[in-house]
Amino acid sequence: MALHRLGKDPESPVNNSPTVYYDDVTDNYVLQGWRITDAERLAQLDIPEHETVIEFPKRMMQFFPEVNRAAGPEQVR
Template identity: 55%
Template sequence: MRLTFIGKDPESNPTGSPTVYRTERDSWVVQGWVVNDPEALAQMDIPQGETCVEIPDRMLQFFRQGESGIDSR
């Protein structure tokens, strides 16, 4: 899978920020904070091999930016 960097959380520090990537497979990869709140996890049905991460609303701008300029192969 080839990742194309789209954007990093503009309000984060340089070492621990959420980041958005676009793939050539018409999908997204999101680096974010691990969700380990038992109440939140109990509300989801996460299959083996999957996980969830949390990102702030301010990161949504990068999903819109990623739609243009990425060539799907």
């Protein structure tokens, strides 16, 4: 598996998070974000045991090639 970093949150100066990665084997995105631990928010979701949820800032959408046609997985930032 080869992960390619597409971009990190420009407003996060610490720990390079959140970050968007592209997996060229599965053709999927891997998202690094803030773990949701608030019980009230989690209670509103139906999360299977094998999944997790993260919070991801809207401003990070710019790193998805489908949103920003100028960028692509081959253009690792």
